[in-house]
Amino acid sequence: MRxxxxxxxxxxxxxxxxxxxxxxxxxxLARRYDLAFRVVGAADSRGAVVQDDGxxxxxxxxxxxxxxxxxxxxxxxxxxxxxxLAQTAAYDLLLEASPxxxxxxxxxxxxxxxxxxxxxxxxxxxxxxxxxxFTGLHALAEAHGAGxxxxxxxxGGLPVIxxxxxxxxxxxxxxxxxxxxxxxxYILTRMAAGESYEEALAEAQRRxxxxxxxxLDVDGWDTANKLVIIANAILGLSIRLENVRVRGIRGVTxxxxxxxxxxxxxxxxxxxxxxSESGWRLDVRxxxxxxxxxxxxxxxxxxxxxxxxxxxEDIYLKIDERGPMATAAAMLRDAVHLGCVPTFWQDLxxxxxxxxx
Numbered sequence: 001m002r003x004x005x006x007x008x009x010x011x012x013x014x015x016x017x018x019x020x021x022x023x024x025x026x027x028x029l030a031r032r033y034d035l036a037f038r039v040v041g042a043a044d045s046r047g048a049v050v051q052d053d054g055x056x057x058x059x060x061x062x063x064x065x066x067x068x069x070x071x072x073x074x075x076x077x078x079x080x081x082x083x084x085l086a087q088t089a090a091y092d093l094l095l096e097a098s099p100x101x102x103x104x105x106x107x108x109x110x111x112x113x114x115x116x117x118x119x120x121x122x123x124x125x126x127x128x129x130x131x132x133x134f135t136g137l138h139a140l141a142e143a144h145g146a147g148x149x150x151x152x153x154x155x156g157g158l159p160v161i162x163x164x165x166x167x168x169x170x171x172x173x174x175x176x177x178x179x180x181x182x183x184x185x186y187i188l189t190r191m192a193a194g195e196s197y198e199e200a201l202a203e204a205q206r207r208x209x210x211x212x213x214x215x216l217d218v219d220g221w222d223t224a225n226k227l228v229i230i231a232n233a234i235l236g237l238s239i240r241l242e243n244v245r246v247r248g249i250r251g252v253t254x255x256x257x258x259x260x261x262x263x264x265x266x267x268x269x270x271x272x273x274x275x276s277e278s279g280w281r282l283d284v285r286x287x288x289x290x291x292x293x294x295x296x297x298x299x300x301x302x303x304x305x306x307x308x309x310x311x312x313e314d315i316y317l318k319i320d321e322r323g324p325m326a327t328a329a330a331m332l333r334d335a336v337h338l339g340c341v342p343t344f345w346q347d348l349x350x351x352x353x354x355x356x357x
Contacts, residue, residue: 004037005037005038006039009094010098010108011064012098014152016061018097019061020061021332037339040053041079048079049076059073091120093338095122096124096125096129097125102221105132109132112137119146125150125152125327130232131229131240150233154180154226163307163317175275176235176305176307178303182301183214185268186200190203219250221248224241225241227244244283245284248284251286252286261291271283303318
């Protein structure tokens with residue numbers, strides 16, 4: 001049996017679902033993969049806690065459900081913040097799922113850098129570190145022989161990154177398009193059903209699909225983050241957020257949606273990366289697509305992607321993701337891959353660095 005010690009940065013809905021998965025899937029992980037994971041540290045917005053022999057996950061989940069900070073968790077050693085945890089704890093793998101911060105990426109960016117510099121593997125659900133410093137993080141990982149995996153950053157449980165990096169062997173990808181944000185897609189679908197933007201947004205917030213401040217979702221930046229990660233990880237580009245033209249859905253009117261429907265079209269917030277003779281064009285914007293098309297049929301909180309290639313032709317992937325469990329499952333998937341095949345992600349980095357699309 002191989003044992004791996006984990007620390008969790010951010011203890012919101014995704015990492016709480018991840019902790020529950022570790023409890024529920026303990027026997028499966030041992031039987032199928034000969035792996036055992038032990039969480040030795042966790043951080044939330046108020047501080048961090050470490051316990052070298054492992055935190056009691058069931059008790060920790062109950063502690064958080066009661067509204068308590070990890071710093072007051074019984075039996076643990078409190079630390080001032082997530083950075084201190086990443087820099088000082090004894091662990092094998094850091095998992096990052098703190099809130100997205102596109103201004104400077106903190107505290108996630110510092111935590112991931114600290115782990116990689118120590119030769120520790122990192123699994124990300126947080127998109128900001130990759131959107132802001134994809135190249136730098138991969139350089140750190142390579143320099144220190146550390147694993148870096150992030151399949152949870154693009155469409156949660158949908159294996160977009162894994163398919164694009166691993167499965168499209170020898171393919172020339174000339175276009176990628178997709179619906180990457182379930183909040184915006186839910187709002188547009190409900191508007192097509194007769195609701196106003198304000199009504200659809202309020203319902204999305206009531207269901208927990210949208211934050212109190214929905215700017216990242218409705219203004220297109222969450223989608224743009226994911227497009228940047230796809231471009232760098234799969235298409236072999238080296239781009240940042242400023243290289244993507246972004247327009248969200250705030251300006252979409254009910255009249256535009258109704259007019260599209262009379263023409264057999266649906267309005268969707270679509271991310272596109274397209275190759276031409278002059279290079280790659282990347283944008284995020286509302287577009288009208290046929291109702292009977294794949295993207296036209298991605299409804300409500302669903303997300304989907306299309307890879308247009310030469311030898312594999314067109315590949316369509318879609319997920320119906322209504323909560324944090326699928327994203328947590330993607331993080332577990334990455335952790336298992338890193339634990340089972342230590343060189344797996346290093347091999348993928350070498351493939352990506354030698355690719356010419």
